Structures are given as structure tokens and as C-alpha cells.
Amino acid sequence: MNAALRMGPWKLYHGNPGKGDWIPPPRVNEHLYNKQFTHGVEERNKFDSDLEYVFSEEYSPDSIMLFDVEADPAETNEVSEDNPDVVNAMLERLDYYQSRTIPPRKCAKDPASDPSLFGGVWTPWLKTC
Numbered sequence: 805m806n807a808a809l810r811m812g813p814w815k816l817y818h819g820n821p822g823k824g825d826w827i828p829p830p831r832v833n834e835h836l837y838n839k840q841f842t843h844g845v846e847e848r849n850k851f852d853s854d855l856e857y858v859f860s861e862e863y864s865p866d867s868i869m870l871f872d873v874e875a876d877p878a879e880t881n882e883v884s885e886d887n888p889d890v891v892n893a894m895l896e897r898l899d900y901y902q903s904r905t906i907p908p909r910k911c912a913k914d915p916a917s918d919p920s921l922f923g924g925v926w927t928p929w930l931k932t933c
Contacts, residue, residue, distance in 0.1 A: 818866075
């Protein structure tokens with residue numbers, strides 16, 4: 805399961821968080837990372853190549869990352885090992901949410917649903933799944 809949950813000051817990532825610019829890894833050269841946020845947009849690209857992101861190429865589906873986003877809004881200090889009770893409580897909450905989800909209806913693509921047939925507008929059509 806890939807999921808994220810925020811409870812109070814805590815933010816938990818479960819599974820693969822991806823490699824987007826919006827998620828800093830658990831380990832980062834904090835000086836260079838913070839420098840990127842304190843300079844103007846023009847200056848940021850100068851530091852991109854210097855950032856020492858340390859990503860595992862393969863995150864396990866059971867990977868856990870926990871951040872105290874009030875104390876560490878840039879999410880540079882991964883604290884799951886120091887807070888096992890918080891991790892367990894948040895994983896229980898994720899399990900609860902997962903148990904209440906409804907599987908998506910996966911219908912075959914219907915060519916009659918093409919918006920170009922309705923003046924470029926998404927609209928109901930006759931076929932249902």
C-alpha cells in the first residue's frame with residue numbers, strides 16, 4: 805500500500821513515496837537543501853546538482869517514513885525509529901481507512917464516452933458498466 809497520513813504534528817509515509825521534488829528523502833545534505841529554499845527561483849537551479857539526495861532505488865512496499873512537520877517542515881529528519889508508538893497508531897489508522905475503502909469499478913473504455921462526440925464536454929452516455 806502506498807499511503808500518507810497526517811495526525812497532529814506527525815506525517816507518515818507508507819510504501820514508495822516517489823521521487824518527486826516535493827518529497828525530500830530521509831537523508832539529505834541539510835545545508836544545501838535549506839540553501840535552495842532561501843535563495844530566489846533563479847538561484848535554485850545552481851544548487852540542484854549539489855543536493856545529495858539519498859534514495860533507495862527500490863522502496864519496499866512496507867517502507868515507513870515519519871516526520872514531525874511542525875518541528876521539521878522541510879521533512880529532512882526521518883524519526884520513525886524514535887517514535888514506534890506513533891508509527892503503530894498511524895499504521896492502525898491507515899489499516900482502518902483501508903478496510904473501509906470501496907474497490908473501484910473498472911469498466912472497459914467505451915468509445916461512446918469520448919467528449920469530442922459531445923462538443924468537447926464530459927457528459928453521461930447510455931452505456932453503463
